[in-house]
Amino acid sequence: MKRIIALVISATLALGMFDACGASEKEKGKSDTIRIVWYPNESGGDQEEARNEIGKIVEEATGKKVEHKLTTDYSIAIEALANDGAEIGFTGAQGYVEAKKKNDNIVPLVVSSGKSGTLDDAVYYSWLAVRTGEEGEYKNGDKYEIDKIKGKKMSFVSNSSTSGFKVPSSSIINHFENDNLKEEDLMQGGKGKFFNKVIFGGSHQGSAVNLLTNKSDISAFCDTVLMNYIDVVSGEFNKVGTKYKISDKAEEPFTNLKGKEFVAINSTPVLNSPFVMNKNLLSEEDQKNLIDMFTSDKVSNNEKVFVKEDSDVKGFFTKTDKEKFLKVEDSWFNPVRELSK
Numbered sequence: 001m002k003r004i005i006a007l008v009i010s011a012t013l014a015l016g017m018f019d020a021c022g023a024s025e026k027e028k029g030k031s032d033t034i035r036i037v038w039y040p041n042e043s044g045g046d047q048e049e050a051r052n053e054i055g056k057i058v059e060e061a062t063g064k065k066v067e068h069k070l071t072t073d074y075s076i077a078i079e080a081l082a083n084d085g086a087e088i089g090f091t092g093a094q095g096y097v098e099a100k101k102k103n104d105n106i107v108p109l110v111v112s113s114g115k116s117g118t119l120d121d122a123v124y125y126s127w128l129a130v131r132t133g134e135e136g137e138y139k140n141g142d143k144y145e146i147d148k149i150k151g152k153k154m155s156f157v158s159n160s161s162t163s164g165f166k167v168p169s170s171s172i173i174n175h176f177e178n179d180n181l182k183e184e185d186l187m188q189g190g191k192g193k194f195f196n197k198v199i200f201g202g203s204h205q206g207s208a209v210n211l212l213t214n215k216s217d218i219s220a221f222c223d224t225v226l227m228n229y230i231d232v233v234s235g236e237f238n239k240v241g242t243k244y245k246i247s248d249k250a251e252e253p254f255t256n257l258k259g260k261e262f263v264a265i266n267s268t269p270v271l272n273s274p275f276v277m278n279k280n281l282l283s284e285e286d287q288k289n290l291i292d293m294f295t296s297d298k299v300s301n302n303e304k305v306f307v308k309e310d311s312d313v314k315g316f317f318t319k320t321d322k323e324k325f326l327k328v329e330d331s332w333f334n335p336v337r338e339l340s341k
Helices: 002-025 045-062 074-082 093-102 162-175 204-212 284-294 330-338
Strands: 033-038 065-070 088-090 106-112 123-131 153-156 197-200 218-222 230-234 243-246 261-271 274-278 306-308 317-319
Touching: 033 045, 033 074, 045 065, 045 284, 074 088, 074 093, 093 106, 093 162, 093 274, 093 330, 106 284, 106 330, 123 162, 123 204, 153 162, 153 204, 162 204, 162 218, 162 261, 197 204, 204 218, 204 261, 218 261, 261 330, 274 284
Parallel strands: 033 065, 033 088, 153 197, 153 218, 306 317
Antiparallel strands: 088 274, 106 274, 123 218, 123 261, 230 243, 243 261
């Protein structure tokens, strides 16, 4: 209960800070500053260069100064967007849906394509992972199954995370259909509950740390955030049964976990995460210029944005073929909305 109260106070203070920054400049397009709010996953010090590169793109598109708003909780970022505390955000699909529900002025800016350069394969992957050496418990013959996760200690990311909660919880609910589970049944563990214990990492990195420090038996997190910290030991990236280890070059929060290994016993495709914008705070000209800039060849060829696989640059997106940003409509996120029905 103390932790919940602390989070509420933290969120309230943070939202007050966001509102104070922009309350007097809410008239559309009048502010000379554009605030970009980031989830905890992208708020770390090791991601500063990637954030700054996105900021430069926004500044070039609009001629305005960018302020980066870093957060420690998903809800703070979502509320900042919904309460006119930020012009732009990088959210998961679920975070966008939640912000849109609170404020209809929140609209998609762009989403990263798949390797085809289209939306057809614009997905990343949600993993359920266990520590190496314990993966055999979840095998039935040569196949991995999630039947044995019941009664375990589980770590999710945040209940506002698409790949760190929404998708894995939906998979669990569907697999254990005879248990008649609901989302709320998976959010708290204990006697008589589906899981023995449930914790939230607050970020994908945090959920992985929970697994590798034995706080959880199973953790949910995604490939795109963890890829900057891991190496493949055996198997193929994003395939079920692939073994990974924390890289010798991994930075916080994995500096003391280098060499630790885990196995993905489940891997589920998820709609790519969008950049979103608050059209109540951005002029139509700024909106158009942002879309034109993000979808330009200049940005798709920017190796600090779409990072080559063999590069030492740390970014949010990987360039393997024709990846780029694409304009996307709100309806593209309907499959995620359906998960909440």
